[in-house]
Amino acid sequence: MGSAHTRDETVERAEQAAAELAGAGIDAVALGWVDNAGITRTKAVPVARLPHAVRYGIGASPCFDSFLADDSMAPGGGPVGDLRLVPDLDALVPLAAQPGWAWAPVDRRRQDGAAHPGCQRWFARRTERALAARGLDVRAGFEIEWVVDRDGPPEGGSAYGMDRLVERSDYLLDVLRALEAQQLAVLQIHPEYTPGQFEVSVAADTPVRAADTSLLVRQTVRAVSARHGLRTSFAPVVAPDGVGNGCHLHLSLWQDGRNLHAGGPGPHGLTEQAAAFLAGILEELPALLVLGAPSPASHLRLVPGRWSGPYRCWGLENREAALRLITGSAPDQANAEVKCFDPAANPYLALGGALAAGLAGLDAGLKLPPEVPGDPAREPGVERLPHSPAAALSALRACAPLRTALGEELYHAVLDVREAEIARYGGLDAQQLVAATRWRY
Incomplete structure (x- = not known):
């Protein structure tokens, strides 16, 4: 949560944001973070639960610090413990390519509210x-670069080509x-x-x-690609x-x-x-x-x-x-x-x-x-x-x-x-x- 606001002020902002989102047809908020393997993970809450998430956080296991790209875990990752995912209201945004959804990045905190030492977003801050x-x-x-295809070999065309833009x-x-x-x-x-x-x-x-934006860009590209029947890598x-x-x-x-x-x-x-x-x-x-x-x-x-x-x-x-x-x-x-x-x-x-x-x-x-x-x-x-x-x-x-x-x-x-x-x-x-x-x- 933004350091410029007290907890009570931030919860009040969350209540206002939830009301505005609901009025705009938003039903749920995806909460995103990135693990040490570079995979974006998420939990979601109904929009009415956003103030609760801001005040208390959403539970998530510390084992995500040990996840590999294929969802297996490095030694040391286990079932014990809990962290809280606290959404950053300053980065909350309705998702244009996912109607009914909004998104916010989270800070990962310990149960006592202190920053989790393994939180990569806190490290950047x-x-x-x-x-x-x-x-x-x-x-x-x-x-940000990406490749799309339709379950087959990537399409052809010229490098930087107008033919690709036309297609x-x-x-x-x-x-x-x-x-x-x-x-x-x-x-x-x-x-x-x-x-x-x-x-x-x-x-x-x-x-x-800038890091938050990179996640939002990628999520948006994936959502638009899916609507066009394309896979994104x-x-x-x-x-x-x-x-x-x-x-x-x-x-x-x-x-x-x-x-x-x-x-x-x-x-x-x-x-x-x-x-x-x-x-x-x-x-x-x-x-x-x-x-x-x-x-x-x-x-x-x-x-x-x-x-x-x-x-x-x-x-x-x-x-x-x-x-x-x-x-x-x-x-x-x-x-x-x-x-x-x-x-x-x-x-x-x-x-x-x-x-x-x-x-x-x-x-x-x-x-x-x-x-x-x-x-x-x-x-x-x-x-x-x-x-x-x-x-x-x-x-x-x-x-x-x-x-x-x-x-x-x-x-x-x-x-x-x-x-x-x-x-x-x-x-x-x-x-x-x-x-x-x-x-x-």
């Missing part, structure tokens, strides 16, 4: 507040209209490279809100030898209303603070893959030549670099894009982890290494990101800043899930791995 305590704000947004023009218009009806400012929507693949970008927001890879789905994270650091990625003395206008922030992210990128590209299938996507950002380097408009600098056409548009993240990520973990790494870079006064201006594959000495989930996990174990930021309970929960998924999927070849994960995300 903590890192956002840590930057705010230094007088810094972050604007963030995700580019799916009604579908894309329905996606666009649903997003805009939910007060989301769509910047772009278009066909992507892979057959049946599309991408949407929405306006940047504060970090936690946000999996990192939908074909073993094809270009996968990215979920690129865009970030810009601000202070007193000024974008610190523009007008500074550093490379391409970076200020010293923005450069240190990005240097921190670049420093911890191998460990950040555990949060931002978490599935064993994620590493099938991180292949040179596919613009997935498989190299641990940065460059101006360099789409093969894991960290792409964008100056834009105006100072307020300058930002950096983390290209190696994908939609299997829990967005709160991915965003919170990137902020924590950037904050560590600020505290240490890190400097960006030399820019890679061309194809990293042709530049001597440019490091590849970890080639396997086990290698990324080793990097996280050695990463003190992320362990500290996550806190011991969330840190170990993430490790347990990743280790269990490595064990579960480690013996599969690429084709089998894609088949096992394609429709899980």
Whole structure:
């Protein structure tokens, strides 16, 4: 629940919101959170029960911290204990593509009302507040890619082709209209490279809100797709030898209303603070893959030549670099894009982890290494990101800043899930791995 309101005020707001929703024909509210495997989970309440959910929360087992992508559990997950799911009224929205439904993300709390240490949304909020305590704000947004089909091979057409837009023009218009009806400012929507693949970008927001929005976008895409008789996949890879789905994270650091990625003395206008922030992210990128590209299938996507950002380097408009600098056409548009993240990520973990790494870079006064201006594959000495989930996990174990930021309970929960998924999927070849994960995300 929003920190700007007392509990009684928030319950009063919930009563008003429930009345307004009921008057608009809304019967139920879906409450959403994302587990450590990157799967969005939900419980729902009748709209009249929304004030009760805000006051007392909805019960949910802590075992969800141990769930894998296939709904099995890592060792340690069990039947004992209970948490409370508390909806955030500030993000409550009627769902345009699911008539009669509204949606809100939740904070997971303990029975005494304190934040659950394993709550990924709370982790993202903590890192956002840590930057705010230094007088810094972050604007963030995700580019989201997905693939649709009709239970057969993905459709054909040209990469970014108008033919694909023509074939799916009604579908894309329905996606666009649903997003805009939910007060989301769509910047772009278009066909992507892979057959049946599309991408949407929405306006940047504060970090936690950006993560909330990424969930709302995906839920809306799924709902519109279902109405068109289409299956939707946000999996990192939908074909073993094809270009996968990215979920690129865009970030810009601000202070007193000024974008610190523009007008500074550093490379391409970076200020010293923005450069240190990005240097921190670049420093911890191998460990950040555990949060931002978490599935064993994620590493099938991180292949040179596919613009997935498989190299641990940065460059101006360099789409093969894991960290792409964008100056834009105006100072307020300058930002950096983390290209190696994908939609299997829990967005709160991915965003919170990137902020924590950037904050560590600020505290240490890190400097960006030399820019890679061309194809990293042709530049001597440019490091590849970890080639396997086990290698990324080793990097996280050695990463003190992320362990500290996550806190011991969330840190170990993430490790347990990743280790269990490595064990579960480690013996599969690429084709089998894609088949096992394609429709899980």
